[in-house]
Amino acid sequence: MTTTFAPYLGKDLLGLEELSREQIVGILDTSEPFKEISERAIKKVPVLRGKTIVNAFFEDSTRTRISFEFAEKRLSADTVSFSAGGSSVSKGETLVDTARNLEAMRIDMVVIRHGSSGAAQFLGERIASNVINAGDGKHEHPTQALLDMLTIRDQLGRLEGVKVCIVGDVLHSRVARSNIWGLRKLGAEVAVCGPMTLLPPEVGEMGVTVFRRIEEAIEWSDVLNILRLQLERMKSGFVPSLREYNRVFGVSIERLERAPRDILILHPGPMNRGVEIDSAVADGPHSVILQQVTNGVAVRMAVLYLLAGGEPDTAEAAKTGVGL
Amino acid sequence: MTSILIRGGRIVDPSQGLEKKLDVLVSNGVVAELGDGLDAGGAEVIDAEGLVVAPGLIDLHVHLREPGGEHKETIASGAASASAGGFTSIVAMPNTDPPIDNPAAVGFVLAQGRRCGLARVYPSGAITVAQKGEQMAEVGEMIDAGAVTITDDGRPVEGAGVMRLALEYAQAFDIPVSVHAEELELSRGGVMNEGLIASRLGLTGIPNAAEDVMIARDLLLAELTGGRLHIQHVSTRRGVDMIRQARARGVRVSAEATPHHFTLTDAAVDRYRTDAKMNPPLRSAADRDAVREGVRDGTLNVIATDHAPHHYDEKERAFDDAPFGIVGLETALGLGITELVDTRLIDLSTLIDRMSCTPARAFSLPGGTLETGSPADLTLFHPEREWVVDPARFLSLSRNTPFAGRKLRGRPVRTIVAGRTIWQVTEA
Secondary structure, three states: OOOOOOOOOOOOEOOOOOOOHHHHHHHHHHHHHHHHHHHOOOOOOOOOOOOEEEEEEOOOOOHHHHHHHHHHHHOOOEEEEEEHHHOHHHHOOOHHHHHHHHHHOOOOEEEEEEOOOOHHHHHHHHOOOEEEEEEEOOOEOHHHHHHHHHHHHHHHOOOOOOEEEEEOOOOOOHHHHHHHHHHHHOOOEEEEEOOHHHOOOOHHHHOOEEEOOHHHHHHHOOEEEEOOOOHHHHHOOOOOOHHHHHHHHOEOHHHHHOOOOOOEEEOOOOOOEOOOEOHHHHOOOOEOHHHHHHHHHHHHHHHHHHHOOOOHHHHHHHOOOOOO | OOEEEEEOOEEEEHHHOEEEEOEEEEEOOEEEEEEOOOOOOOOEEEEOOOOEEEEOEEEEEEOOOOOOOOOOOOHHHHHHHHHHOOEEEEEEOOOOOOOOOOHHHHHHHHHHHHHHOOOEEEEOEOOEHHHOOOOEOOHHHHHHHOOOOEEOOOOOOOOHHHHHHHHHHHHHHOOOEEEOOOOHHHHOOOOEEOOHHHHHHOOOEEOHHHHHHHHHHHHHHHHHHOOOEEEOOOOOHHHHHHHHHHHHOOOOEEEEEOHHHHHOOHHHHOOOOHHHOOOOOOOOHHHHHHHHHHHHHOOOOEEOOOEOOOOHHHHOOOHHHOOOOOOOOOOHHHHHHHHHHOOOOOOHHHHHHHHHHHHHHHOOOOOOOOOOOOEOOEEEEEEEEEEEOOHHHOOOOOOOOOOOOOEEEEEEEEEEEOOEEEEEOOOO
16 A cells, blocks of 8 residues: 555545644645745646545536646646546446545545535545545535635734634535634634525534624624525525525625725635625625635645645755655 | 243233243243243243243334345345344335335235244335325225235325325224324435534434424324324424323324434434434434433333344445435344333333333234233343344344444343244354
């Protein structure tokens, strides 16, 4: 087995609920030296040279998959990506058989996106390779929350005491859950706001404040992390219409202008302009949506590096090829 | 003519208010005599010193999967599993493939049960054709063929009108209508109990109200019609309350508690354990405690397992994709003793009442008593023997249990049906 035992994060990155504050800070700190690689003319360092990584996307994703692929390639890993449509999954193969087949090819890591909550853990329990959760059902999407936190820390210089409100379809959101755990561990105050039909039962028990109206959330917040409202939610009756959603819960310039302070605007994408977020907000001076995307590559490099056995302290040196 | 004498055991027979050390003489498949120091005569003697001798356990709710799901369980393997759990009678649910919704299918289940000659297998018939909730199945013909209840178990009867008709129609045959109480719009997409744990795990919850709404409806319909209602696997505190109140009003209702609902909470689902996925789901501690209290005060007057075998491949999936259900026949008695008797919630006699006497009365089945002249269906068990649940030793074809590795007290030793030993323990 070619797997490296990685004491810093353990074998897998499944979610932020199970990480310690120190581990999360370690990932964010490790991301810093990796940011610079993407700014070079030749965007490649030999950190993961010889490592084999499979990006197993059982559910469609464009930006997360591309972000992982760039992170892997810029660290010189050999990568293969597949999505459910083009794999044997569509021929009825079970997840456990897919896992065993990947394992049989002696791979080092699997990045998995799956529509079922718990799928990443399921895979991690069954193969020796490192598993990175790139989003499992409605459970967690840890690298997204990490890049969100890195972006907030970049902009505000801290996370401790920062008031972050997650707005929208929290019920179906893995991004929301990972953000709740991660932000709370780092000392931020966390709130959620959305139609009560789209908030998880007993979400308050997860240590967050619940706002029923967007105006109250804006009044309170330093940061809004605005979730995508999927069209399917209207079809299945959670909200009456996208138009009404925009009118009642949409983040507009008019609403932000009434806020007592400047509010940092995050969105995990892809955006529905004119639904959960108005274009003037998305393109406005306080939007850091594209910085999130840039940070996504650095955070994923950091996670790959740490799971491959790296330590936060040696990340800078690792870029020259002597780290691992 | 064969006779056996079960000597020196502690007889626990709540049907006669009996709990003392007596010998039991069985002759021609019936209980011939209970007494102190009975003469064996030519009878085979079974030494029951240190054991409890009780009327055979009766499980009103098992899934035997035959026809159509023989890779999970067969009638023979299910009956063997029952025998090893101390059960002498089991009622097979009709949600097979195809469903048991006609007299020929009822006859098939009955014949398969008789052929294996283990625990008695009683068929149940569907309430509606193909369990679709529309046209009533041929209830009278199925009863004549040997069905002991009608149920669309696995699904609710969605239409209140159809349910009303079934409760009325079944009265001609004096059989209970058994219901799986679930409002499907409220439970849609749900895979576990609604609450904090489901929210954390990102799993869709099934609220208590999905069950409560249907329990309320069916109790009202039983009251309206005067029919006999049997509510399966009650998992909620309000459900228990409503049944208690309805019975006080004179509604003819019996109700089940399962060992998993009186033992576990939804915390068992953590880490996506598919062996803790069942429907109705494991609920909160308050619900679990209400189920226990229901067993104690007799509101839930029947303990039934909802034995639901599944092949390991089917449970070896992401939580959303795994089927509902766990096996229960071989852990039920141990869980009853460990969770209810050892905790001093109820005494052993009450446990036997809930696992044998009341089930027999609820479905008008033979057994549930050691009165002279009754069928010699008996369970001998060691009330204090500790053992560790090892699914590999189950006689069931399936291993899907959340109780693997759990230490239980109370171990079946010998199971006797109509005076014939159908199973006895082999290990020490």
